[in-house]
Amino acid sequence: MEDETCIFCRIISGEIPSKTVYTDTQCIGFRDVNPQAPVHLLVIPRKHFASPLEAEEADEKLIGHLHRVAAELARQHHITEGFRIVLNTGPGSGQTVFHLHLHVLGGRPMRWPPG
Ligand code: 5GP
Ligand code: ZN
Numbered sequence: 737m738e739d740e741t742c743i744f745c746r747i748i749s750g751e752i753p754s755k756t757v758y759t760d761t762q763c764i765g766f767r768d769v770n771p772q773a774p775v776h777l778l779v780i781p782r783k784h785f786a787s788p789l790e791a792e793e794a795d796e797k798l799i800g801h802l803h804r805v806a807a808e809l810a811r812q813h814h815i816t817e818g819f820r821i822v823l824n825t826g827p828g829s830g831q832t833v834f835h836l837h838l839h840v841l842g843g844r845p846m847r848w849p850p851g
Contacts, residue, residue, distance in 0.1 A: 739784045744835035748782055758809055762801055765809055765840075774843030775813045779806050786834040787825045799836075806840045815842025822850070 738745045746752040748764060757777060758765030768776040779802050785791060791799060803821065810819045819842030824831040 739835070742784055742835050743833055744780050744837065745784050748780070757812075758805060760805070762798055763805055765805060768839065772839075773841040775815050775819070775841065777806075777809055777813070777840040779809065779838040779840060781836060784835055787831065787836050788823070789825065791836075802838050806838050809840055810842060813840075813842065815840075818842065818846055820846050820850075 738749065743752060747754045747766065754766035756764060756766045763779055763781050765777050765779045768778050781798055781802060783798065785795070806821050810816050819840060822839040822841060
């Protein structure tokens with residue numbers, strides 16, 4: 737399940753340090769190393785898969801759980817006035833780490849459409 741070439745799997749195993757803000761049996765949350773907003777967190781499943789394109793029916797609950805954790809982190813970080821959950825999918829979207837992750841961005845005005 738773990739992919740040793742994957743940066744996020746290495747963060748989950750503790751091999752690469754991160755500023756962790758949340759952990760449970762299914763996922764972890766940590767601060768993005770290159771924040772694009774005053775609050776910029778990443779929520780990632782412990783299970784390695786690249787994106788929703790690889791998700792299976794059995795992953796539906798997990799993907800829902802990631803969104804509930806993202807909402808809880810938004811509450812804890814006081815950005816519920818307006819925040820964004822982003823799931824970049826594929827190189828053309830800007831995805832650079834091919835382990836599914838939700839960005840949770842807030843603390844500044846969020847423009848639309850995103851770039
Ligand atoms: P993507 O571009 O794939 O949607 O998002 C990957 C995110 O992971 C980027 O925002 C990038 O700053 C972040 N990132 C990449 N490597 C690391 C790392 O080693 N530690 C942390 N905390 N964030 C990382
Ligand atoms: Zn991974």
